[in-house]
Amino acid sequence: MFYIQAVRGRHHTTDRARRLPLLALLAFLALVLGGGPALAACTEPPGTGVDWRRCNLDGRDLAGADLSGMQLRDASLQRTNLEQARLVGVEGTYVRFVSSNLNGADLTGATLREADFTRATLRGAKLARTDLRRARLYRADLTEADLTGAMLGGTDFTGVNLAGATWTDGTRICAAGSVGSCQ
Incomplete structure (x- = not known):
């Protein structure tokens, strides 16, 4: 009889010990996510x-589309067609636009630090x-x-075609054949 009682007591204690961390985790998640x-x-x-x-919004x-003011931080928009899209003021730090079409897109005032525009x-x-630091x-x-x-x-302009682009000062137009830097 004593043996059975001891085993039952230990089993009861083990269940309680298992439930406490789970309940604590659920309470924490409710507090963080619910607020x-x-x-x-x-x-x-x-x-x-x-x-x-x-x-992941690839392809x-x-x-x-009007994506103005949206949060795109660390999103992937590789091979995405964003032609003539409005991305005014988006927060897109670390976003990936690899091989995407952004022809005629409006990215005025966007934060695109460390974004990847490889072959875009x-x-x-x-x-x-636009904040393109370290892009x-x-x-x-x-x-x-x-x-x-x-x-x-810190932006990587390796192999970038800048022909006819208006440079940061707003007055200089990059010459035809400007690759990697504005000539």
Whole structure:
């Protein structure tokens, strides 16, 4: 009889010990997640205030879409069609636009620090006052893009076509054949 009681007591204590960390974790998650704004799912359509942080949006057709003010931090938009899209004021630190079409896109005032635009096309794109510090533009096409007031510290311009682009001072136009730097 004593043996059975001891085993039952130990079993009861073990269950309680297992439940306490789980209950503590659930309480913590309720406190952290319940107190802030709900994050939009990666399947939400673009719109003001939508949060696509860390979303994989590769290969989507978002031509002409208005993504202004959206959160795109650490999102992947590789091989995405964003032609004529509005990305005004987006927060896109670490976003990946590898091989994407951003021709004619408006990225005015966007924060795109350490973004990856490898082989992206940005012909005629508006990048005025855009924060592109430490961005990777390797072999991107910025023909006739507007870089007026853009922040470019540490940006990789290796192989970038800058022909006809308006440089950061807003007055200098890069000469035909400007690759890697504005001539």
